[in-house]
Amino acid sequence: MQFIDLKSQYRLIEDDVKARIHAVLEHGQYIMGPEVEALEIALADFVGTRHCIGLSSGTDALLAAMMALEIGRGDEVITTPFTFIATGEMIALLGVRPIFVDIDPVTYNIDPAHIEEAITGRTRAIMPVSLYGQCANMDAIREIADRHRLPVIEDAAQSFGATYKGRRSCALSTIGCTSFFPSKPLGAYGDAGACFTDDDEVAKRLREIRNHGQDRRYHHPRLGLNARIDTLQAAVLLAKLPLFPNEVAARIRIGARYSDLLQDRGAVSSASGDGAVLTPFVAPGNESVFAQYTIQVDDRDRVSAALAADGIPTAVHYPVPLNDQPVFQPSLERFGTPVSARVAQRVMSLPMHPYLSDEDQVRIVDAVAEAAGLGTR
Ligand SMILES: Cc1ncc(COP(=O)(O)O)c(C=O)c1O
Numbered sequence: 001m002q003f004i005d006l007k008s009q010y011r012l013i014e015d016d017v018k019a020r021i022h023a024v025l026e027h028g029q030y031i032m033g034p035e036v037e038a039l040e041i042a043l044a045d046f047v048g049t050r051h052c053i054g055l056s057s058g059t060d061a062l063l064a065a066m067m068a069l070e071i072g073r074g075d076e077v078i079t080t081p082f083t084f085i086a087t088g089e090m091i092a093l094l095g096v097r098p099i100f101v102d103i104d105p106v107t108y109n110i111d112p113a114h115i116e117e118a119i120t121g122r123t124r125a126i127m128p129v130s131l132y133g134q135c136a137n138m139d140a141i142r143e144i145a146d147r148h149r150l151p152v153i154e155d156a157a158q159s160f161g162a163t164y165k166g167r168r169s170c171a172l173s174t175i176g177c178t179s180f181f182p183s184k185p186l187g188a189y190g191d192a193g194a195c196f197t198d199d200d201e202v203a204k205r206l207r208e209i210r211n212h213g214q215d216r217r218y219h220h221p222r223l224g225l226n227a228r229i230d231t232l233q234a235a236v237l238l239a240k241l242p243l244f245p246n247e248v249a250a251r252i253r254i255g256a257r258y259s260d261l262l263q264d265r266g267a268v269s270s271a272s273g274d275g276a277v278l279t280p281f282v283a284p285g286n287e288s289v290f291a292q293y294t295i296q297v298d299d300r301d302r303v304s305a306a307l308a309a310d311g312i313p314t315a316v317h318y319p320v321p322l323n324d325q326p327v328f329q330p331s332l333e334r335f336g337t338p339v340s341a342r343v344a345q346r347v348m349s350l351p352m353h354p355y356l357s358d359e360d361q362v363r364i365v366d367a368v369a370e371a372a373g374l375g376t377r
Pocket residue numbers: 057058059060083084086087129155157158178179180181191192193
């Protein structure tokens with residue numbers, strides 16, 4: 001059994017992928033070829049923003065987004081510590097101080113109740129992460145941000161395709177940044193990412209920044225990056241896009257089925273507190289794309305070892321909150337983050353992809369129930 005199965009999807013689109021890659025090989029425009037603009041138009045339409053700017057990765061999308069908002073040395077950005085390293089890493093790489101505030105114990109996303117006390121005269125943005133494929137409480141975050149005239153940058157690397165109150169992730173903030181890393185809900189066959197915005201000036205800056213700050217040939221009004229999306233990856237994504245709505249639907253269905261099966265065995269939702277196994281809670285108004293289907297268990301090492309012995313791969317997203325990472329030491333902590341610390345000890349992700357079979361899902365749930373001692377407590 002695979003943690004994420006990319007082959008089944010490839011079999012469905014093999015001919016189109018090959019034809020599109022072949023077309024790139026024939027026209028030879030490997031950098032900023034016509035597939036890039038075609039993809040940007042299709043993705044902006046899917047998300048519902050005026051602009052999509054294709055970038056070389058989700059990491060570069062975060063970096064470019066902060067550069068486009070002219071956030072830099074001495075500034076502060078408020079974010080969650082319970083995320084992939086790239087979120088805090090790109091903030092710090094710009095000489096900006098990441099201010100980590102704690103997460104909500106039910107959704108694991110940044111808790112808006114902690115944001116306001118973290119705002120100072122140096123705060124330049126709020127950066128929620130839509131973890132595991134579920135958007136954060138964006139209305140509450142936007143309300144605080146608007147009151148303090150701050151932009152919001154959504155790290156939507158895990159949530160492309162998710163919706164929040166009927167609107168797509170990436171269309172909920174000043175700039176939405178996503179990743180097309182191969183294992184993401186919409187994955188390329190290499191590194192790729194994108195920024196989304198409704199702001200024409202921000203979009204113009206992002207287009208310049210991804211191309212060395214160039215506004216016309218050999219004319220550079222700003223510093224930039226080499227962060228263009230690769231034409232071949234754009235071609236692959238164009239081939240995958242027609243499948244994507246069905247894949248999103250499958251992810252929603254498979255995520256819900258995991259929770260139903262586990263709860264039939266005695267697991268409880270993270271919204272209802274304590275238990276040997278906690279299933280993820282999708283907040284009302286959200287549709288999660290379950291980039292990860294992540295449970296909490298009491299004795300993670302033992303449970304994951306038992307599953308591994310059964311041939312079932314698991315993963316931990318993420319074992320160490322960013323504010324405990326050596327790179328962010330000595331800790332610049334202003335706020336305690338006990339929820340992140342506790343959850344990081346307990347989370348475990350199960351195999352999750354749109355082609356996961358019902359039989360495999362039952363086998364996984366049986367193994368979790370047995371290893372975690374469900375029903376025998
Ligand atoms: C929350 C989060 N932010 C940023 C990234 C970075 O994306 P990429 O790997 O495309 O650079 C990832 C994914 O790996 C992620 O999960």
